[in-house]
Amino acid sequence: MALVQVANHTMTSAANTVTLTGITTNDPHVLFYRDVYMTSDGAVPAWRLTKASDDSANTSSNYENARMNIYSNQGKYDGANKSLTSFSAIGTGTTSSECHQGMITLMNFTDSSSYSYSIWQQIMTTETPEYVGPHGGGSLKVNEAHNGVQFFANTGNIANGRFTIYKVV
Amino acid sequence: MSNLRLLDEQSISSSVSAFSVYDVFTSDYDVYQITATDLSTTGTSETEIWLRFVSESGSVISTSNYEYGARYFFAWAGASDLNGQNQSGVRRCFAEVTDQSPEVASSTLWIFNPYSDTEYTSLLFENSNYYAGTYASQMRGFAHLKKLERVTGFYAYDNNGSRPLASGTFRTYGLRVDS
Numbered sequence: 512m513a514l515v516q517v518a519n520h521t522m523t524s525a526a527n528t529v530t531l532t533g534i535t536t537n538d539p540h541v542l543f544y545r546d547v548y549m550t551s552d553g554a555v556p557a558w559r560l561t562k563a564s565d566d567s568a569n570t571s572s573n574y575e576n577a578r579m580n581i582y583s584n585q586g587k588y589d590g591a592n593k594s595l596t597s598f599s600a601i602g603t604g605t606t607s608s609e610c611h612q613g614m615i616t617l618m619n620f621t622d623s624s625s626y627s628y629s630i631w632q633q634i635m636t637t638e639t640p641e642y643v644g645p646h647g648g649g650s651l652k653v654n655e656a657h658n659g660v661q662f663f664a665n666t667g668n669i670a671n672g673r674f675t676i677y678k679v680v
Numbered sequence: 681m682s683n684l685r686l687l688d689e690q691s692i693s694s695s696v697s698a699f700s701v702y703d704v705f706t707s708d709y710d711v712y713q714i715t716a717t718d719l720s721t722t723g724t725s726e727t728e729i730w731l732r733f734v735s736e737s738g739s740v741i742s743t744s745n746y747e748y749g750a751r752y753f754f755a756w757a758g759a760s761d762l763n764g765q766n767q768s769g770v771r772r773c774f775a776e777v778t779d780q781s782p783e784v785a786s787s788t789l790w791i792f793n794p795y796s797d798t799e800y801t802s803l804l805f806e807n808s809n810y811y812a813g814t815y816a817s818q819m820r821g822f823a824h825l826k827k828l829e830r831v832t833g834f835y836a837y838d839n840n841g842s843r844p845l846a847s848g849t850f851r852t853y854g855l856r857v858d859s
Contacts, residue, residue, distance in 0.1 A: 513682035516858050543711055543855065545792050546799055581749040581821055586761045607799045608828070612792040614804070634792065634802040634822045642747045642765075644804070644822030673710075675857050677683055 514541065514677035518659065525550050525668040531676055532566050532659030537621045539679040542660055544672060545612040548605055551667030552638045556611055557599035558663070560620070560627055563656035568663075571653060572596050578631075578647025590647075597663070598629060598649050604638040605670060611635040613645075615660070617676075623656040684713065688852040695722040695844035698837035701852065702734060705794035705832045709854035714789040716774050716836065719848040720781040726811040727843035729785070731773035733794070733801060733825055734833035741825065742768045750805070750821020752776060756814070762821065770823040772807070774836050779811035781847065794831040801825040 517540065518533035534540050547556055559568040576598055577591040603611050613633030620627050630648040637643060651657070659676065662669060688704045705712060721727055733741045748770045750762040764771055775785035787807035793799040806820045825831065838845060 512684065514684045514855065515681075516683050516856075519857055519859065521859070545710060579751065581751055581761070583747040583749040583763055583765050583824075585763065587749075587751060610799065612802055614790065632790075632804050632820075632822075634804060634824070636800070636824065642749065642822075642824055644749055646751075646820060673857075675855075677855075680682075 513680045515680055517678050518676040520674045522672050525670045527668050528661055528663045530661040531674050532561055534620050534658045540617040540676050542615040542676045544674045546610050547672035548603055548610040548670050549664055550670045552605050553602040554667050555599050555602045555665040557597040557665055559597045559661050560651050560657040561659040561661050563658040568661040570596050573652040574598055576647055576649030578645050581644040583642040601635055601643055602637055603635055609636045609638055609640050620657040624654055626650045626652055627657050683856040684853050687854050691849040692845055692847055695846055697841045697844050700835045701850055702833040704852040707795050710793050711855040712791040713853040715851045716787045717849050719775050719778045719785040720846045721779055722844045722846040724780045725843045726777045726779040727838040728772045728777055729774035730837055730839055731770040732835040733831040734835055736830040736832050740835045744768050745825055745827045746770050747826055748823035750819050753818045755816035773805050775807055776809045776817045776819045777811045783810040785809040797828050797830050801831045
């Protein structure tokens with residue numbers, strides 16, 4: 512498998528959103544993110560897809576997902592949602608030892624006549640702390656071309672994070 | 681050119697109960713992929729293959745700082761959980777169970793932040809296995825090393841030390857970030 516970088520962003524100060532664009536072909540892409548923690552304890556990192564037409568995030572209620580959250584201290588939890596305005600992770604902490612990392616495979620992004628799909632594998636430490644590994648996926652149920660991903664905090668800001676998108680060739 | 685660069689490749693050449701790969705994690709990368717293929721045992725007694733990390737000083741980290749969770753998926757039954765808190769290694773990270781060839785096991789790991797001493801080392805793992813002439817299984821999970829310490833390598837070991845590994849190839853890749 513070859514991975515060719517198409518976008519990268521390293522945060523240097525807290526921000527409510529982090530946007531990465533640069534997907535221009537319908538090949539699968541993989542977004543790696545690491546060291547993501549928040550300014551507010553328990554805040555949830557979430558993400559939306561950006562429209563190829565104007566780089567803005569699609570905020571419609573068309574995000575659907577299903578996921579299996581694996582824990583170190585308890586049995587797994589299966590979750591699913593329809594008609595949300597984003598995909599989301601789990602609340603995390605405010606330091607580098609309570610942070611998120613993971614990889615999100617981005618599928619069928621530039622085809623404007625069908626839906627776009629995301630598959631994620633994540634490793635996170637919550638503010639409790641608990642140790643969690645969500646595995647899941649979802650679709651944005653809109654016939655629209657997308658060119659990237661926008662991360663945001665459900666409350667407060669994202670304090671830190673490094674984000675890179677690679678094309679699978 | 682791919683941003684995923686092959687850094688190291690090593691194979692088991694004789695029966696061993698543990699296999700170490702040193703000095704593959706550096707400040708050059710913060711995400712790595714490890715593939716382990718053709719993992720098999722000497723003889724027909726199957727074994728689990730676990731993981732520990734190797735510190736910057738070259739010693740295997742066996743303190744009770746590993747935290748992990750995973751799901752087993754069995755061809756002959758349903759799925760179930762694997763949980764571990766404050767453990768001395770990551771259970772079944774490289775193989776749920778492997779056996780004598782041709783019943784080999786294979787796995788893929790993604791390692792995050794091993795060379796950082798301000799963040800925990802974290803990993804995602806998946807493996808696929810066949811053993812005892814009957815059982816096909818797959819696993820996927822995650823683990824943390826809850827220790828703010830630089831990690832430069834890894835250590836694969838069979839869980840009871842008496843069912844040596846006959847074969848296996850470990851490849852380590854670094855995922856380059858162009859700033």
